[in-house]
Amino acid sequence: MAAHTASLFSITTGSSDPIYRQLIEQVRRLIAAAVLNPGDILPSVRDVATTLAVNPMTVSKAYNMMETEGLLTRARGVGMLVAQTQSTQEKEHLIIPTLERAATEARQLGLDPETVVLLFKKILGESK
Structure with a gap:
């Protein structure tokens, strides 16, 4: 403690x-x-x-x-x-607002979803 x-x-x-x-x-x-x-x-x-x-x-x-x-x-x-540890579902809930903002920005920039997903996967891979 x-x-x-x-x-x-x-x-x-x-x-x-x-x-x-x-x-x-x-x-x-x-x-x-x-x-x-x-x-x-x-x-x-x-x-x-x-x-x-x-x-x-x-x-x-x-x-x-x-x-x-x-x-x-x-x-x-x-x-x-x-009191408790967070479940995976609770952790996923934390990132939703950030992903929603990123999705809104991608739409405003006119990027197609496949390009955005590839960029996100690339960024995730760089953090390893």
Whole structure:
């Protein structure tokens, strides 16, 4: 069980996504990447709010929503803990918005789907 600091998180102030949503997505991605593991302790609401210079209620809202979703559990006297690992289906769900943006851009550029798929396969192969 590892304890993490508030520097684990960052926010994009110019984003159209609300801050609480940004925090939720970051936790999901950190779990998917195994940076956060089951039983790890998240930083306190106060620490995150102070570090990011945001309202503590915003952080609290994000933590409560993640608890409702089952990503986090509340441990009395300890704080919020990572509750579970993500399934492959949950990981796939995380990449859908990125792929949708890429598909929209490909359509706007007039690229055919076969070309886009080949480019994506090439990019995936380069990361190995």
